[in-house]
Amino acid sequence: MDLNLSDEQRLLRESVDRFIAETYDADHRRRSAGDPLGFSPAIWKQFADLGWLALPIAEEYGGLGAGAVETGIVMEAFGRGLVSEPYLSTVVIGAGLIAECGSEAQKQAMLPKVADGSLRLSFAHSERAARFDLAKVETAAMKVADGWRLDGHKIAVIDGHAAGQIIVSARVASDDGTAGKLSLFLVPAGTPGLTLRDYARLGGGRACNLDLANVSLAADALLGDGSDALPQIEAVVDRALAALGAEAVGIMQIMFDMTLEYTKVRQQFGRPLSANQVIRHRLADMAMHCDEARSIALRAAVMADAEPVARGRAASGAKAKIGKSARFVAEQSVQLHGAMGVTEELDIGSYFKRLLAFDTLFGGSAHHYRRHAALGGRTPPHA
Amino acid sequence: MDLTFSAEERIFEQEVRDFIAQNLTPEMKRATALTPSVFSDPDIGMAWQRALHRKGWGAPGWPVDAGGPDWTPAQRWIFEAECARAGTPNVNVMGVKMVGPVIIGFGSPEQKNFYLPRILSGEDYWCQGYSEPGSGSDLASLKTRAVRDGDDYVINGTKIWTTHAHHANRMFALVRTNDTERKQDGISFILIDMKSPGITTRPILTIGGDHEVNQVFFDDVRVPVVNRVGEEGKGWTYGKYLLEFERGAGIASAKLRDALKTVSDLAESDATGRAIDDSDIAVRMSEIEVDIDTLEMTELRVLSALQTGQNPGAVSSLLKLRVSEIRQAVTRLGVEVIGNDGLYVEPMRPLYRLNEAPGIPEEMLPIVPEYLNGRAYTIFGGSSEIQRDIVAKMVLGL
Numbered sequence: 087m088d089l090n091l092s093d094e095q096r097l098l099r100e101s102v103d104r105f106i107a108e109t110y111d112a113d114h115r116r117r118s119a120g121d122p123l124g125f126s127p128a129i130w131k132q133f134a135d136l137g138w139l140a141l142p143i144a145e146e147y148g149g150l151g152a153g154a155v156e157t158g159i160v161m162e163a164f165g166r167g168l169v170s171e172p173y174l175s176t177v178v179i180g181a182g183l184i185a186e187c188g189s190e191a192q193k194q195a196m197l198p199k200v201a202d203g204s205l206r207l208s209f210a211h212s213e214r215a216a217r218f219d220l221a222k223v224e225t226a227a228m229k230v231a232d233g234w235r236l237d238g239h240k241i242a243v244i245d246g247h248a249a250g251q252i253i254v255s256a257r258v259a260s261d262d263g264t265a266g267k268l269s270l271f272l273v274p275a276g277t278p279g280l281t282l283r284d285y286a287r288l289g290g291g292r293a294c295n296l297d298l299a300n301v302s303l304a305a306d307a308l309l310g311d312g313s314d315a316l317p318q319i320e321a322v323v324d325r326a327l328a329a330l331g332a333e334a335v336g337i338m339q340i341m342f343d344m345t346l347e348y349t350k351v352r353q354q355f356g357r358p359l360s361a362n363q364v365i366r367h368r369l370a371d372m373a374m375h376c377d378e379a380r381s382i383a384l385r386a387a388v389m390a391d392a393e394p395v396a397r398g399r400a401a402s403g404a405k406a407k408i409g410k411s412a413r414f415v416a417e418q419s420v421q422l423h424g425a426m427g428v429t430e431e432l433d434i435g436s437y438f439k440r441l442l443a444f445d446t447l448f449g450g451s452a453h454h455y456r457r458h459a460a461l462g463g464r465t466p467p468h469a
Numbered sequence: 470m471d472l473t474f475s476a477e478e479r480i481f482e483q484e485v486r487d488f489i490a491q492n493l494t495p496e497m498k499r500a501t502a503l504t505p506s507v508f509s510d511p512d513i514g515m516a517w518q519r520a521l522h523r524k525g526w527g528a529p530g531w532p533v534d535a536g537g538p539d540w541t542p543a544q545r546w547i548f549e550a551e552c553a554r555a556g557t558p559n560v561n562v563m564g565v566k567m568v569g570p571v572i573i574g575f576g577s578p579e580q581k582n583f584y585l586p587r588i589l590s591g592e593d594y595w596c597q598g599y600s601e602p603g604s605g606s607d608l609a610s611l612k613t614r615a616v617r618d619g620d621d622y623v624i625n626g627t628k629i630w631t632t633h634a635h636h637a638n639r640m641f642a643l644v645r646t647n648d649t650e651r652k653q654d655g656i657s658f659i660l661i662d663m664k665s666p667g668i669t670t671r672p673i674l675t676i677g678g679d680h681e682v683n684q685v686f687f688d689d690v691r692v693p694v695v696n697r698v699g700e701e702g703k704g705w706t707y708g709k710y711l712l713e714f715e716r717g718a719g720i721a722s723a724k725l726r727d728a729l730k731t732v733s734d735l736a737e738s739d740a741t742g743r744a745i746d747d748s749d750i751a752v753r754m755s756e757i758e759v760d761i762d763t764l765e766m767t768e769l770r771v772l773s774a775l776q777t778g779q780n781p782g783a784v785s786s787l788l789k790l791r792v793s794e795i796r797q798a799v800t801r802l803g804v805e806v807i808g809n810d811g812l813y814v815e816p817m818r819p820l821y822r823l824n825e826a827p828g829i830p831e832e833m834l835p836i837v838p839e840y841l842n843g844r845a846y847t848i849f850g851g852s853s854e855i856q857r858d859i860v861a862k863m864v865l866g867l
Contacts (some may be wrong), residue, residue, distance in 0.1 A: 087471065087473060087474050087475075087478070087543055087546075087769065087772070087773070088470060088471060088626060088773050089470055089472075089766075089769055089770050089772075089773040090470070090773045090774070090777055090779075092470070093470070095470070118828070155470050156857070160651075231722040241809045346865060350867070359519060360867050363573070363664075363858070365867055366857065366858065366861035366865075367854070367857040367858075367861070369865055369867070370856075370857040370858075370860035370861050370864075370865065371857070373787070373860060373864055373865060374787055374790060374791065377767065377784075378763045378767070378791070380765035381763045381764075381767045381770060382759065382762060382763040382766060383760060384764070384766060385766045385769070388470060388471065388472055389472075394721060400762075403755070403758070403759035403762055404759075406755075406756075406759060407759045407760070407763060452752075455755045455756055456748070456752055456755075458755040458758070458759065459748075459752050459754065459755040462755065464745055464751040464754060464755065
């Protein structure tokens with residue numbers, strides 16, 4: 087039992103903290119927001135050079151073989167900087183799906199490219215009718231003579247515009263008319279029949295809606311051997327939840343630090359805001375929420391490779407709990423900044439929006455408390 | 470970074486389990502489960518304390534030369550977790566966990582030699598004289614006065630919320646020995662024999678129907694000056710040291726998990742018509758479970774820091790706040806889970822010695838009293854409002 091950082095983990099934290107502090111300021115974020123790509127390819131290259139893109143990738147594919155705790159260290163700092171580079175979609179989710187489902191050849195072909203920064207990935211899974219049910223996919227894949235044909239609509243495809251390969255989930259029609267298997271397909275950017283409508287994403291970065299109309303793919307576009315991919319998707323999304331939790335912790339902490347500082351400086355009625363007990367108690371509660379979020383995010387990371395039920399409960403528990411805590415810290419940070427908190431003139435607003443996006447991604451607190459209960463055998467999943 | 474214990478720690482865990490299996494009688498376990506107040510009555514609690522003492526485990530937090538078992542922080546964690554899981558009695562903490570550390574830290578050699586063995590063996594049973602009718606959260610305003618007369622102090626005044634004063638043969642108390650400008654500077658820490666002439670005790674029933682706390686009156690009570698711990702006027706410092714023990718619950722998650730399991734078992738039983746099938750109750754159960762997971766991780770983060778000699782920082786107030794709130798959430802859910810059976814009132818105590826079978830399943834008896842009495846968790850040991858003041862000051866530097 088040891089929850090202290092190892093020497094390597096401490097070094098990683100120092101290096102990513104330093105990079106974020108030196109590189110990501112409000113000006114940098116404004117430039118990224120105005121850029122059609124939404125992030126800086128030069129910085130992506132630096133991530134590769136620093137080894138961060140290789141972190142969770144296995145060593146035999148050019149990676150460093152690190153785990154969810156290391157990912158969390160990086161993501162927490164990224165939260166503080168409101169990093170908009172496609173780290174979660176490429177390294178955590180995209181590479182994660184390839185590692186979980188891909189054939190040896192697919193892993194050999196793609197994972198080293200993720201690690202060296204030359205391939206970016208995106209996961210097109212969510213559909214309007216599914217809400218946050220990972221099993222609910224209507225996009226259809228049809229086996230045809232020379233490969234596959236895909237038709238369907240995906241929404242909220244994070245960083246789809248920037249990906250060399252988009253991993254698309256689809257149901258493979260079965261011969262006997264029963265619900266087909268959930269499968270994953272590698273769709274190269276620019277494939278005919280693929281229409282991307284990308285937009286500036288809430289809280290920074292970009293996302294797109296994706297229409298697939300008669301998209302023809304080669305036979306080897308299928309990721310893996312065609313067995314149902316839901317368990318692997320759940321495993322990777324659970325890891326993404328842990329990573330997002332760590333990112334949220336970074337955002338919550340900086341919002342709290344800024345707010346604490348502001349209440350010491352802002353004078354009203356001849357004394358600082360922080361001299362008022364109602365404000366002090368609010369700040370104490372915010373500090374508590376930040377610390378609790380830190381604990382439960384760490385738990386999700388440490389449990390990321392546990393058996394599926396324990397892993398899923400840890401991930402959903404963290405997402406649910408941090409969602410609640412993040413909302414409190416974010417809303418109170420705006421509240422205690424007064425009217426200035428509701429303007430675009432302070433960073434508080436940018437952080438606020440990123441936490442709102444965090445809460446939405448992969449489902450909010452209510453959804454994840456229900457999943458936690460269902461995985462614990464307490465209630466049917468869709469009760 | 471990992472959550473598993475080492476091979477040696479696993480062996481120790483087994484040793485604790487074996488000890489519990491051999492010493493925790495079914496009667497003790499049942500009595501503990503059916504006690505809706507904070508501490509077990511002395512017949513149950515001290516039976517367990519004596520068993521621990523025979524094993525050399527009577528005071529896990531004490532230094533070795535005072536009789537402690539020399540455990541690592543991880544061993545203390547394992548011990549507390551196993552005890553919680555098994556449902557061992559809740560030994561009154563006033564002796565081992567409160568006055569003990571103060572005597573060890575500030576007492577005279579004579580006091581150490583006399584009192585510490587008697588605390589370990591359970592021969593002495595302690596109560597705490599801190600709060601007064603006019604001094605709750607503002608403890609330093611206390612007025613119980615000790616006036617020097619030869620080799621004695623003569624004590625007049627009253628203490629309130631005195632847990633188990635009706636069982637105790639000794640009290641440690643904060644008394645005013647001087648009217649200083651700064652109220653804290655006139656307070657001394659004194660050890661009182663409860664059989665001294667002039668002491669009377671009045672029971673106070675809490676809203677759950679339990680007699681756990683009392684008001685104690687002092688009418689010209691003579692206490693030898695040698696019963697003062699440390700220096701005159703330094704009692705506030707010693708008392709605060711002790712309050713840190715009271716707040717720094719340290720290892721509370723295991724007990725809360727056990728309490729939630731009791732509620733969860735009820736919710737899954739036919740006795741409650743399977744309350745768990747109400748998805749609102751199932752989700753609330755998950756919310757509390759995640760809160761306990763969170764608390765456990767915080768405790769383990771503190772433990773990890775302690776094991777490598779780092780200072781975990783001023784987290785005890787944060788922990789006290791959350792522990793008390795989570796405990797109340799568990800008891801509140803319990804009331805909801807038992808539904809209409811919560812209307813049944815059993816006035817007799819102790820619940821484990823009723824003469825007739827109760828009108829509801831026995832395991833439901835403590836649920837409502839626990840909720841009612843449990844409102845005190847956010848009040849005693851420094852109310853939640855005081856804890857937030859402390860967090861603002863100590864943690865946030867305000």
